[in-house]
Amino acid sequence: MDQSTAVRSVGGSAVLSIGSTSGRLKASLAKLKASNLPAKFFPEQNRHRCRRSSPVVKVVNLLSPFNTSVLPVTPEDVPKVEEKFEQHNGIQQFGEVSTGVWSKPNVRRKTKIVCTIGPSTNTKEMIWKLAETGMNVARLNMSHGDHASHQKVIDLVKEYNFQNRDNVIAIMLDTKGPEVRSGDLPQPIYLQSGDEFTFTIKRGVGNESCVSVNYDDFVSDVDTGDMLLVDGGMMSFLVKSKTEDSVKCEVVDGGELKSRRHLNVRGKSATLPSITDKDWDDIKFGVDNKIDYYAVSFVKDAKVVHELKDYLRSCGADIHVIVKIESADSIPNLYSIVSASDGAMVARGDLGAELPIEEVPLLQEEIIRLCRSMGKAVIVATNMLESMIVHPTPTRAEVSDIAIAVREGSDAVMLSGETAHGKYPLKAVKVMHTVALRTEATIVGGEKPTNLGQAFKNHTSEMFAYHATMMSNTLGTSIVVFTRTGFMAILLSHYRPCGTIFAFTDQEIVRQRLALYQGICPIYLQFSEDAEKTFIEALSYLQKQGMVKEGEQVALVQSGRQPIWRSQSTHNIQIRKV
Ligand SMILES: Nc1ncnc2c1ncn2[C@@H]1O[C@H](COP(=O)(O)OP(=O)(O)OP(=O)(O)O)[C@@H](O)[C@H]1O
Numbered sequence: 232m233d234q235s236t237a238v239r240s241v242g243g244s245a246v247l248s249i250g251s252t253s254g255r256l257k258a259s260l261a262k263l264k265a266s267n268l269p270a271k272f273f274p275e276q277n278r279h280r281c282r283r284s285s286p287v288v289k290v291v292n293l294l295s296p297f298n299t300s301v302l303p304v305t306p307e308d309v310p311k312v313e314e315k316f317e318q319h320n321g322i323q324q325f326g327e328v329s330t331g332v333w334s335k336p337n338v339r340r341k342t343k344i345v346c347t348i349g350p351s352t353n354t355k356e357m358i359w360k361l362a363e364t365g366m367n368v369a370r371l372n373m374s375h376g377d378h379a380s381h382q383k384v385i386d387l388v389k390e391y392n393f394q395n396r397d398n399v400i401a402i403m404l405d406t407k408g409p410e411v412r413s414g415d416l417p418q419p420i421y422l423q424s425g426d427e428f429t430f431t432i433k434r435g436v437g438n439e440s441c442v443s444v445n446y447d448d449f450v451s452d453v454d455t456g457d458m459l460l461v462d463g464g465m466m467s468f469l470v471k472s473k474t475e476d477s478v479k480c481e482v483v484d485g486g487e488l489k490s491r492r493h494l495n496v497r498g499k500s501a502t503l504p505s506i507t508d509k510d511w512d513d514i515k516f517g518v519d520n521k522i523d524y525y526a527v528s529f530v531k532d533a534k535v536v537h538e539l540k541d542y543l544r545s546c547g548a549d550i551h552v553i554v555k556i557e558s559a560d561s562i563p564n565l566y567s568i569v570s571a572s573d574g575a576m577v578a579r580g581d582l583g584a585e586l587p588i589e590e591v592p593l594l595q596e597e598i599i600r601l602c603r604s605m606g607k608a609v610i611v612a613t614n615m616l617e618s619m620i621v622h623p624t625p626t627r628a629e630v631s632d633i634a635i636a637v638r639e640g641s642d643a644v645m646l647s648g649e650t651a652h653g654k655y656p657l658k659a660v661k662v663m664h665t666v667a668l669r670t671e672a673t674i675v676g677g678e679k680p681t682n683l684g685q686a687f688k689n690h691t692s693e694m695f696a697y698h699a700t701m702m703s704n705t706l707g708t709s710i711v712v713f714t715r716t717g718f719m720a721i722l723l724s725h726y727r728p729c730g731t732i733f734a735f736t737d738q739e740i741v742r743q744r745l746a747l748y749q750g751i752c753p754i755y756l757q758f759s760e761d762a763e764k765t766f767i768e769a770l771s772y773l774q775k776q777g778m779v780k781e782g783e784q785v786a787l788v789q790s791g792r793q794p795i796w797r798s799q800s801t802h803n804i805q806i807r808k809v
Pocket residue numbers: 347348349350372374375376380462492493580647648651652
């Protein structure tokens with residue numbers, strides 16, 4: 232077996248591919264000399280670390296007609312794959328095209344994909360297709376739609392999870408938060424630089440020169456000289472003067488102003504509570520529907536996270552909280568906010584509106600580093616494939632953006648408008664999958680994030696996770712872990728082992744939750760009283776699905792907060808032959 236399960240079938244086709252490439256191609260590949268690439272790409276020089284194939288081998292593989300592991304990116308190729316979906320009358324037939332779980336993109340890729348569900352994707356057919364193409368988490372944006380429309384999506388995702396025991400999609404409810412939005416307009420207004428335009432707190436105004444704003448303190452929060460941004464900067468307005476109920480502006484960057492657009496004041500957060508009355512109503516809706524994650528918008532301090540967690544405890548809801556870092560006020564409190572939560576989202580849209588745009592990449596890196604060191608999940612969001620809302624191929628800069636987020640170590644990357652209302656939702660997921668998979672193949676694994684030891688305060692589990700990772704990296708094995716709470720699987724994920732973490736759980740809620748975490752393939756299994764019987768069943772499942780081969784070794788981990796079969800004091804890692 233190739234040492235990295237994430238790339239094993241790709242690695243296997245290297246020799247064949249060289250033989251099948253044209254002379255011109257061979258000549259260009261010859262130019263890709265090892266000496267021209269950074270030493271860290273070459274595993275021979277990092278023997279003590281994870282063994283990976285070099286990018287040169289991967290380039291050959293990408294170009295090979297025999298390669299089936301890396302999905303195509305070109306517009307010519309992608310429709311062929313989508314056509315394949317169309318050939319099947321009825322989405323249930325997906326199972327028939329699959330040749331075991333290993334063929335699924337969700338298993339081979341480590342970095343997870345969050346897809347926002349909207350008008351382009353809120354049908355049964357599209358949710359099934361998204362799931363089969365690589366979606367790991369379905370995001371419901373509560374700024375749009377009503378409970379009935381979100382209920383339909385939740386029910387469909389649950390139906391998918393129920394019918395597909397070998398794949399799982401988590402559900403994330405993203406709160407609207409204290410968003411300031413302009414009101415309805417009968418039709419879009421075209422504004423040019425230098426035009427005058429007024430925003431008013433009077434209700435129901437929408438004409439060529441003035442529109443309502445949904446926030447009563449808007450006038451008092453804004454000062455003359457402030458810059459107002461629409462949709463994160465798509466249009467901008469300079470505040471010239473204000474009255475009791477209106478703010479008069481000059482258009483700086485013009486464009487088309489549509490209904491219900493998002494407004495930010497550069498450098499300022501609205502003086503509204505992070506969780507509004509509407510959000511509490513939506514949070515209750517999430518509790519009733521047993522969703523997996525809340526993404527909480529515009530969190531400014533840890534207090535609000537504690538408040539939400541207290542509420543969830545009081546109703547016995549086991550839902551994890553992801554804080555969205557998007558408010559200027561959140562930055563000084565970053566450590567305490569992340570510490571109180573289960574993870575963070577780098578919400579680059581609003582972050583880049585409230586703070587200078589050049590701060591966004593630096594903050595992204597810092598937030599990822601902080602989350603990794605604290606053992607928290609981290610998602611990079613917004614504009615990742617923005618051009619694919621209307622075009623079938625991404626810009627090269629967008630491809631690089633995904634690669635950077637993967638290299639920086641994010642657990643997940645997110646699609647917003649691309650899947651919510653874009654023209655090419657499946658292609659966008661496919662591109663994200665391919666870029667992430669390709670980038671992961673060049674990452675040297677097993678680098679322990681600093682300070683992780685202090686994050687978990689459970690030194691035995693911590694030590695076992697660390698050593699299981701080192702052992703599996705050295706031997707080139709996958710990791711098999713049994714978990715009732717998800718704790719040990721999450722801990723292992725934070726050490727970023729090279730092989731896949733097959734996390735067996737007898738709790739459906741844990742199976743769903745683990746879908747967000749880097750490198751984890753969650754699998755439901757009813758645990759037997761007899762540990763050995765359960766291990767055999769798990770390994771036989773993996774073998775049947777093509778995830779491990781006969782004779783291959785796996786690292787089997789029995790550790791964590793709650794003992795399943797072991798007595799309190801025994802923890803162990805076994806290396807087993809399948
Ligand atoms: N549930 C939904 N129902 C209807 N439209 C939706 C839904 N979810 C998303 N959309 C549409 O997809 C767009 C992109 O989704 P996204 O989650 O990025 O929204 P957003 O961050 O609130 O952005 P915006 O400020 O542009 O609304 C939204 O602006 C909206 O037009």
